[in-house]
Amino acid sequence: MDKKPCNSSSQDPEVRKGPWTMEEDLILINYIANHGEGVWNSLAKAAGLKRTGKSCRLRWLNYLRPDVRRGNITPEEQLLIMELHAKWGNRWSKIAKHLPGRTDNEIKNYWRTRIQKHIKQAENYHHHQSNNQLHHPHHELSTTNSDQTTSNDNTNNNYQQASTSCHVSTTTMPDHHHHHHHHPMDAYSPTSFHHHPPPPLNNDLFPTHQFPTALDHSSTCTSQENNYWSMEDLWSNMQLLNGD
DNA sequence: AAGGGATTCAACCGCCTTTAT
DNA sequence: TATAAAGGCGGTTGAATCCCT
Numbered sequence: 001m002d003k004k005p006c007n008s009s010s011q012d013p014e015v016r017k018g019p020w021t022m023e024e025d026l027i028l029i030n031y032i033a034n035h036g037e038g039v040w041n042s043l044a045k046a047a048g049l050k051r052t053g054k055s056c057r058l059r060w061l062n063y064l065r066p067d068v069r070r071g072n073i074t075p076e077e078q079l080l081i082m083e084l085h086a087k088w089g090n091r092w093s094k095i096a097k098h099l100p101g102r103t104d105n106e107i108k109n110y111w112r113t114r115i116q117k118h119i120k121q122a123e124n125y126h127h128h129q130s131n132n133q134l135h136h137p138h139h140e141l142s143t144t145n146s147d148q149t150t151s152n153d154n155t156n157n158n159y160q161q162a163s164t165s166c167h168v169s170t171t172t173m174p175d176h177h178h179h180h181h182h183h184p185m186d187a188y189s190p191t192s193f194h195h196h197p198p199p200p201l202n203n204d205l206f207p208t209h210q211f212p213t214a215l216d217h218s219s220t221c222t223s224q225e226n227n228y229w230s231m232e233d234l235w236s237n238m239q240l241l242n243g244d
Numbered sequence: 245a246a247g248g249g250a251t252t253c254a255a256c257c258g259c260c261t262t263t264a265t
Numbered sequence: 266t267a268t269a270a271a272g273g274c275g276g277t278t279g280a281a282t283c284c285c286t
Contacts, residue, residue, distance in 0.1 A: 019280085039271085041271070054273090055256085057272075058256085059254090062254075092275065093275085104275080105253080112252095113251065
């Protein structure tokens with residue numbers, strides 16, 4: 001019947017989902033600064049966040065941690081990713097350990113959005129070239145797993161050849177992608193606040209102070225590149241949070 | 245200038261493993 | 266030791282954004 005698998009106890013079944021607000025980020029950063037990370041479920045409660053422990057952990061690890069590396073993937077990093085993926089398949093966290101500051105999520109996303117399609121293109125190309133040859137039964141680089149990963153050795157060098165030969169190579173990889181890669185601390189896009197409902201502050205947490213005043217445009221830049229909250233803004237809000 | 249398809253990426257889910265009781 | 270809870274992982278999703286006509 002009413003099985004409530006996780007998140008037992010504690011009334012307050014309200015668990016927030018979706019994008020993190022700046023307020024939530026600040027609470028999390030602040031809490032971890034004071035108490036350290038780990039024990040995520042209790043951390044979430046103690047900090048007053050209406051999030052699951054998992055969600056807090058993910059947010060911290062992938063985004064808020066101070067040592068998350070900012071900026072676009074470099075050609076060197078890309079090469080490494082390609083090599084390691086060729087070796088290990090979709091073992092993202094394992095791969096990530098070899099790219100300091102990069103998260104498994106980021107690498108996974110990068111792979112799927114930036115590399116995979118090139119490889120597929122290259123494969124198609126080869127395919128057509130060697131039409132009379134036997135057709136590879138799709139190395140299936142993605143989609144429905146077919147799990148190269150779980151097969152433990154999975155030396156799926158399947159596409160290794162493709163990746164080295166196609167123009168995914170660093171020299172031709174245009175880097176054309178600019179912007180994005182906001183990362184941890186500077187990642188508070190003011191525009192996002194306009195797309196989301198006003199900060200859902202509960203006054204238990206913020207009895208006297210209110211961030212939103214700091215969220216007006218006075219302190220934001222308009223250029224795309226700098227269209228994020230500055231460190232100063234963050235800090236001042238953080239101090240407000242701390243009650244000075 | 246506006247509409248719409250394509251792309252990106254933060255964050256979710258379910259499953260499996262590890263740790264705690 | 267057995268069971269439950271937490272942590273970790275990889276696949277997937279969809280809102281926001283980009284890009285093209």
